[in-house]
Amino acid sequence: MTGFAFRSVAPAETRPSQWRRLSREWSADRQAFGGASWRKAMMWIFLLSDTFVFGCFLLSYMTVRMSTTVPWPNPSEVFALEIGGTKMPLILIAIMTFVLISSSGTMAMAVAFGYRRDRVRTALLMIVTALLGATFVGMQAFEWTKLIHEGVRPWGNPWGADQFGSSFFMITGFHGTHVTIGVILLAVVARKVWRGDFETGRRGFFTSQRGRYENVEILGLYWHFVDLVWVFIFALFYLW
Amino acid sequence: MADAQLGTAGPLPGAESEDVELYHPHSWLTKYVFSQDAKIIAIQYASTALAIGLVALVLSWLVRLQLGFPGAISFIGPKEYYQLITMHGMIMVIYLLTALFLGGFGNYLIPLMLGARDMVFPYVNMLSYWIYLLAVLVLVASFFAPGGPTGAGWTLYPPQAILSGTPGQEWGIVLMLLSLILFIIGFTMGGVNYVVTVLQARAPGMTLMRMPLTIWGIFTATILALLAFPALFVGAVMMLLDRLLGTSFFMPAIVEAGQRLRYNGGSPILFQHLFWFFGHPEVYIVALPAFGIVSDLISTHARKNIFGYRMMVWAIVAIGALSFVVWAHHMYVSGMNPYFGFFFATTTLVIAIPTAIKVYNWVLTLWRGDIHLTLPMLFAIAFIVTFLNGGLTGLFLGNVVVDVPLSDTMFVVAHFHMVMGVAPILVIFGGLYHWYPKVTGRMLDERLGQLHFWATFLGAYAIFFPMHYLGLMGVPRRYFDIEGLSFVTPSVATLNAFISVVALLVGAAQIVFLYNLVRSLTHGAPAGPNPWRATTLEWQTPETPPPHGNWGATPPVVYRWAYDYSVPGAAEDFIPQNQPGRAPGPAPA
Numbered sequence: 059m060t061g062f063a064f065r066s067v068a069p070a071e072t073r074p075s076q077w078r079r080l081s082r083e084w085s086a087d088r089q090a091f092g093g094a095s096w097r098k099a100m101m102w103i104f105l106l107s108d109t110f111v112f113g114c115f116l117l118s119y120m121t122v123r124m125s126t127t128v129p130w131p132n133p134s135e136v137f138a139l140e141i142g143g144t145k146m147p148l149i150l151i152a153i154m155t156f157v158l159i160s161s162s163g164t165m166a167m168a169v170a171f172g173y174r175r176d177r178v179r180t181a182l183l184m185i186v187t188a189l190l191g192a193t194f195v196g197m198q199a200f201e202w203t204k205l206i207h208e209g210v211r212p213w214g215n216p217w218g219a220d221q222f223g224s225s226f227f228m229i230t231g232f233h234g235t236h237v238t239i240g241v242i243l244l245a246v247v248a249r250k251v252w253r254g255d256f257e258t259g260r261r262g263f264f265t266s267q268r269g270r271y272e273n274v275e276i277l278g279l280y281w282h283f284v285d286l287v288w289v290f291i292f293a294l295f296y297l298w
Numbered sequence: 299m300a301d302a303q304l305g306t307a308g309p310l311p312g313a314e315s316e317d318v319e320l321y322h323p324h325s326w327l328t329k330y331v332f333s334q335d336a337k338i339i340a341i342q343y344a345s346t347a348l349a350i351g352l353v354a355l356v357l358s359w360l361v362r363l364q365l366g367f368p369g370a371i372s373f374i375g376p377k378e379y380y381q382l383i384t385m386h387g388m389i390m391v392i393y394l395l396t397a398l399f400l401g402g403f404g405n406y407l408i409p410l411m412l413g414a415r416d417m418v419f420p421y422v423n424m425l426s427y428w429i430y431l432l433a434v435l436v437l438v439a440s441f442f443a444p445g446g447p448t449g450a451g452w453t454l455y456p457p458q459a460i461l462s463g464t465p466g467q468e469w470g471i472v473l474m475l476l477s478l479i480l481f482i483i484g485f486t487m488g489g490v491n492y493v494v495t496v497l498q499a500r501a502p503g504m505t506l507m508r509m510p511l512t513i514w515g516i517f518t519a520t521i522l523a524l525l526a527f528p529a530l531f532v533g534a535v536m537m538l539l540d541r542l543l544g545t546s547f548f549m550p551a552i553v554e555a556g557q558r559l560r561y562n563g564g565s566p567i568l569f570q571h572l573f574w575f576f577g578h579p580e581v582y583i584v585a586l587p588a589f590g591i592v593s594d595l596i597s598t599h600a601r602k603n604i605f606g607y608r609m610m611v612w613a614i615v616a617i618g619a620l621s622f623v624v625w626a627h628h629m630y631v632s633g634m635n636p637y638f639g640f641f642f643a644t645t646t647l648v649i650a651i652p653t654a655i656k657v658y659n660w661v662l663t664l665w666r667g668d669i670h671l672t673l674p675m676l677f678a679i680a681f682i683v684t685f686l687n688g689g690l691t692g693l694f695l696g697n698v699v700v701d702v703p704l705s706d707t708m709f710v711v712a713h714f715h716m717v718m719g720v721a722p723i724l725v726i727f728g729g730l731y732h733w734y735p736k737v738t739g740r741m742l743d744e745r746l747g748q749l750h751f752w753a754t755f756l757g758a759y760a761i762f763f764p765m766h767y768l769g770l771m772g773v774p775r776r777y778f779d780i781e782g783l784s785f786v787t788p789s790v791a792t793l794n795a796f797i798s799v800v801a802l803l804v805g806a807a808q809i810v811f812l813y814n815l816v817r818s819l820t821h822g823a824p825a826g827p828n829p830w831r832a833t834t835l836e837w838q839t840p841e842t843p844p845p846h847g848n849w850g851a852t853p854p855v856v857y858r859w860a861y862d863y864s865v866p867g868a869a870e871d872f873i874p875q876n877q878p879g880r881a882p883g884p885a886p887a
Contacts, residue, residue, distance in 0.1 A: 085507065088504070089498045106524065107528060114531075118572065125563075213546070213560060224539065224546065228535070
């Protein structure tokens with residue numbers, strides 16, 4: 059695994075310190091991030107910007123939750139499912155979280171196989187990741203349907219503050235959109251990997267650029283980001 | 299596009315980097331319309347921004363006509379007046395200044411000044427422009443929608459922005475919010491390009507500390523925009539939901555025309571925080587590129603290296619960082635804990651330090667320089683004066699106790715027009731006069747330019763200087779008609795009429811400028827490759843205007859910083875950045 063490669067290089071004393079490397083890279087010509095390709099750097103910068111989007115969504119949600127004078131519905135009751143006669147709090151969310159975190163694992167494996175030029179395993183693992191992502195979105199759709207049947211609307215709900223439904227639909231909807239876009243991109247890139255585009259140098263339909271196996275990793279960055287955001291949504295919306 | 303072929307038979311070698319190959323257009327459509335060349339995209343951005351800016355200019359005429367000669371224009375009632383000021387402000391700040399500095403100057407200058415062949419992801423860069431154009435069209439559509447554009451004021455404060463008392467409540471506000479969302483999406487696509495091009499695609503020898511200050515300004519402003527626009531994006535999405543779905547993010551329980559609305563328990567202050575978390579950095583998104591460009595104009599046209607280059611860079615970075623912790627100084631009268639007011643007043647005043655460093659360094663660059671009073675130089679000097687002026691009134695408004703009585707008066711209007719309206723637009727003009735020869739190969743007409751400069755500079759002072767006095771006399775902003783108000787002296791009407799007449803004349807001078815831009819395309823004097831004898835890379839291209847790929851067969855190699863002017867012992871009074879040899883000046887890192 060490439061991730062463990064650092065064990066084989068020189069011991070720490072002979073390597074320049076992190077700070078020295080940082081200052082050397084930033085005072086160099088051409089590139090400030092020696093190891094990053096253009097596309098990968100763009101993804102990182104985009105994710106930084108997107109972090110601020112989700113940050114603002116979550117801070118806004120917390121603000122309205124604290125400033126509203128009406129009690130907030132209890133999430134462990136609202137998000138409970140009745141299974142075999144017992145009410146299980148947050149069971150669906152727990153499964154959804156498990157599914158999404160697992161998909162990060164399969165994504166990481168896809169990236170690793172991509173760098174080994176293992177075309178088939180990479181494509182299959184990406185498809186598995188996409189299926190797990192689609193499962194997540196499917197369960198979210200189920201949750202939305204259930205809540206809508208119980209009377210939750212963006213403008214109100216039977217149990218308390220109106221902002222509960224507003225924030226819920228907005229934040230999970232925005233996150234779900236991110237997952238859906240990720241699933242579509244996974245399917246597209248998996249097809250390219252499967253077809254061998256990154257080996258034959260076939261050009262992209264829109265960009266006319268040759269793709270590389272690095273594209274798998276760049277998409278992986280996005281996917282892990284979406285998972286990480288979910289952890290915060292889970293903690294701040296469902297567990298609070 | 300599907301018809302594209304890359305690098306198969308083109309005259310250019312592929313880009314040096316293996317990352318992305320240059321896209322070679324194969325038809326008129328992909329060369330000039332759906333172009334992926336940053337230079338064409340820059341011209342598209344700039345033309346669109348100037349076109350919509352012309353609309354905003356006409357709106358300001360109408361505003362001034364109403365203020366100077368109340369009732370003279372029969373179709374301007376209170377409703378129309380609010381629509382005029384709202385659209386004027388929003389267009390000027392977002393769709394003209396932001397788009398022109400970053401989309402226009404950024405796209406043109408970043409690859410050329412850094413010695414790159416193009417942006418790092420030209421296809422996404424192209425999408426950025428088309429989404430921007432869509433945003434502009436959605437905005438324009440609101441003029442023709444039932445009820446007209448929104449009249450909520452450019453800050454769009456809820457609850458009034460989406461209540462039926464505000465004009466444009468039916469369609470205008472919805473289209474405005476949609477347009478902002480589109481603008482932000484489009485900008486993000488361009489923004490990641492600008493940032494990564496600066497970080498990862500510089501020419502050999504081009505270290506960060508050898509970059510022209512223009513690039514430092516645009517680069518830092520783009521980072522600010524990428525971190526500040528998300529707040530506006532979220533605010534726009536939430537207000538759109540409040541308006542369309544009836545959620546209550548920003549809407550408290552409210553009674554309208556005797557009817558209790560279905561809104562309940564939202565926080566209007568939350569929107570103000572989101573808006574100004576974007577809105578204050580936005581001031582510097584506009585100002586930092588202006589700082590950078592003006593530094594290069596002054597250095598080039600005074601034939602002298604910029605004074606304190608490193609301090610100039612760090613001042614840009616410091617201003618950028620500080621701009622994120624001052625936003626609530628726009629909200630002193632919204633009500634806040636006094637300790638917060640103290641905090642935000644302090645951070646606001648701290649910004650004066652790096653800003654003063656910049657102003658001193660500009661003046662010290664001019665000091666004993668070989669000053670050529672060319673058009674770019676005139677505009678640069680005008681900028682320093684105007685910016686200093688606007689900055690000083692900023693010290694008044696940054697203090698809570700001084701701000702509270704001045705809030706919502708014409709003093710505020712005068713302040714922000716000076717500091718983020720007139721000052722950056724002067725730099726835009728200076729920059730256009732400076733780089734037009736590179737973009738088109740021809741000079742802009744000098745006599746028309748002189749007329750444009752003096753009318754604009756003196757006119758701007760004649761408009762906004764008296765406006766400070768109006769503010770101190772207590773004339774409120776955003777009032778459709780101030781006649782008969784007991785706290786406003788009647789003599790104010792005379793001053794208002796004077797301002798309006800000047801405003802019409804200054805506006806007319808801008809038409810002269812646009813005429814100059816178009817006419818000089820064919821009638822301007824041929825410029826040659828480097829008419830200003832400047833050092834930076836964009837003037838060293840093998841052809842003017844630079845062709846696709848910018849540099850022909852061999853891209854430039856950089857040997858020195860951007861400010862080797864009047865070097866003792868050198869053959870000429872400037873040494874281009876790509877000329878080999880040890881630079882006598884201070885050695886960059």
